[in-house]
Amino acid sequence: MSKKPLILVINDDGITAPGIRTLIKIMNTIGEVVVVAPDSPQSGMGHAITVDSTLYVEKVTIDNGPQKEYSCSGTPADCVKLGVREILKRKPDLCVSGINHGSNSSINVIYSGTMSAAIEAGIEGIPAIGFSLLDYSWSANFEHSESFIRKITTNTIAHGLPQGVVLNVNIPNVPQKDIKGIRVCRQARANWVEQFDKRQSPMGKDYYWLAGKFENLDQGEDTDEWALEHNYVSIVPVQFDLTAYQSIKQINTWNLND
Amino acid sequence: MSKKPLILVINDDGITAPGIRTLIKIMNTIGEVVVVAPDSPQSGMGHAITVDSTLYVEKVTIDNGPQKEYSCSGTPADCVKLGVREILKRKPDLCVSGINHGSNSSINVIYSGTMSAAIEAGIEGIPAIGFSLLDYSWSANFEHSESFIRKITTNTIAHGLPQGVVLNVNIPNVPQKDIKGIRVCRQARANWVEQFDKRQSPMGKDYYWLAGKFENLDQGEDTDEWALEHNYVSIVPVQFDLTAYQSIKQINTWNLND
Numbered sequence: 001m002s003k004k005p006l007i008l009v010i011n012d013d014g015i016t017a018p019g020i021r022t023l024i025k026i027m028n029t030i031g032e033v034v035v036v037a038p039d040s041p042q043s044g045m046g047h048a049i050t051v052d053s054t055l056y057v058e059k060v061t062i063d064n065g066p067q068k069e070y071s072c073s074g075t076p077a078d079c080v081k082l083g084v085r086e087i088l089k090r091k092p093d094l095c096v097s098g099i100n101h102g103s104n105s106s107i108n109v110i111y112s113g114t115m116s117a118a119i120e121a122g123i124e125g126i127p128a129i130g131f132s133l134l135d136y137s138w139s140a141n142f143e144h145s146e147s148f149i150r151k152i153t154t155n156t157i158a159h160g161l162p163q164g165v166v167l168n169v170n171i172p173n174v175p176q177k178d179i180k181g182i183r184v185c186r187q188a189r190a191n192w193v194e195q196f197d198k199r200q201s202p203m204g205k206d207y208y209w210l211a212g213k214f215e216n217l218d219q220g221e222d223t224d225e226w227a228l229e230h231n232y233v234s235i236v237p238v239q240f241d242l243t244a245y246q247s248i249k250q251i252n253t254w255n256l257n258d
Numbered sequence: 259m260s261k262k263p264l265i266l267v268i269n270d271d272g273i274t275a276p277g278i279r280t281l282i283k284i285m286n287t288i289g290e291v292v293v294v295a296p297d298s299p300q301s302g303m304g305h306a307i308t309v310d311s312t313l314y315v316e317k318v319t320i321d322n323g324p325q326k327e328y329s330c331s332g333t334p335a336d337c338v339k340l341g342v343r344e345i346l347k348r349k350p351d352l353c354v355s356g357i358n359h360g361s362n363s364s365i366n367v368i369y370s371g372t373m374s375a376a377i378e379a380g381i382e383g384i385p386a387i388g389f390s391l392l393d394y395s396w397s398a399n400f401e402h403s404e405s406f407i408r409k410i411t412t413n414t415i416a417h418g419l420p421q422g423v424v425l426n427v428n429i430p431n432v433p434q435k436d437i438k439g440i441r442v443c444r445q446a447r448a449n450w451v452e453q454f455d456k457r458q459s460p461m462g463k464d465y466y467w468l469a470g471k472f473e474n475l476d477q478g479e480d481t482d483e484w485a486l487e488h489n490y491v492s493i494v495p496v497q498f499d500l501t502a503y504q505s506i507k508q509i510n511t512w513n514l515n516d
């Protein structure tokens with residue numbers, strides 16, 4: 001690539017989150033950066049899009065870096081759509097999302113605003129990567145993530161990605177010297193066991209907080225959960241063709257047209 | 259199954275939508291029905307969950323049917339979680355979602371609150387089906403859907419579904435006599451080409467409406483789009499293991515650990 005790649009940067013924790021600020025800093029060393037990110041946290045938004053209300057976009061300056069930045073009232077998926085159709089003058093060469101404050105491994109990919117932004121870009125035909133660090137705190141230390149993010153990003157630009165595939169990258173929250181390397185993995189079979197916290201409002205009305213415990217049901221050593229537990233950076237190639245091809249034949253045996 | 263199956267009914271158009279009222283009526287003839295549905299429309303919510311605010315649930319009576327009904331302030335995925343953990347006394351035998359007012363074929367599965375409810379149930383290990391009619395209007399005619407929904411539901415109860423698979427059923431909006439049958443399909447490769455509608459508020463601030471045109475990029479005759487265009491009811495078996503297995507080997511050739 002002779003000219004600098006155009007990189008669209010998105011996240012779901014909001015445009016001022018330390019995670020996206022780190023990602024912008026890294027991407028500024030690789031390409032020309034345009035940021036379109038939510039004006040407030042959007043964690044757990046999954047692949048939500050705004051169909052029943054209006055969207056606002058505002059050009060903002062948050063630090064003195066060379067990137068252009070836009071703050072958007074919508075979801076991460078909205079940010080990709082607006083970024084690609086309204087803000088950028090050409091299709092970006094890459095879309096990176098994150099760095100998420102907290103894991104998006106295994107089944108979390110389904111609930112993740114970070115990954116939905118990457119998937120939305122993938123649907124648009126843009127090579128895309130979601131990055132997450134296994135530390136939910138706002139003051140998470142992203143320093144040790146930088147070399148891995150740089151390596152995975154430059155390789156993605158050099159090699160491209162297969163049509164219909166985006167990358168879900170998770171980074172363990174341990175010192176850099178303890179990280180053993182990078183592993184390409186499958187998504188572990190896991191779920192959340194919800195324990196709702198039921199309370200009563202001052203007006204006497206019951207309400208709930210969603211809380212829960214993550215449960216890994218998968219003993220495989222080729223999963224993202226295994227890699228992360230053993231201090232590897234995990235990469236899961238993620239597709240948005242959700243067809244369970246192996247089940248088509250089976251359901252055809254039901255003879256639904258008899 | 260000796261006793262009546264316990265069926266959890268959800269949707270994303272809200273508990274009073276004609277689509278879910280039709281679905282409840284059908285399910286009442288098949289099993290014991292508990293409804294947990296959003297108190298307001300949640301279209302386009304994808305797999306959003308409520309992590310940063312509280313959830314309200316209220317027992318309601320909307321018609322004189324035998325079902326129990328609960329209206330919930332959360333998203334479709336929240337409704338499943340609350341239904342399974344807090345409202346039902348045992349794990350339901352089936353979860354059905356819909357009938358959605360409008361298509362959830364092809365890439366729409368990604369944005370669909372209807373399908374995210376079915377997928378959430380699938381993650382919980384409950385056989386689940388999302389039903390959608392290809393008519394966005396509130397006054398859509400669901401009458402011709404009934405026999406197909408009944409047939410697919412009773413077959414799902416009789417045969418079960420493979421672990422990790424839920425069904426995405428779409429029904430053409432044509433008279434019953436014109437429907438040619440049921441086809442098990444793959445998800446068509448398609449996307450939305452957004453055309454944002456930019457306007458200015460009375461206060462002079464720019465804002466956008468998300469609008470767009472659906473584009474089917476897939477010529478295959480084994481897709482849901484093909485089936486629906488040819489007046490078949492489409493069933494796509496949908497999985498939530500998003501791993502693009504065929505890409506793992508390819509990305510390993512990048513030698514990211516060198």
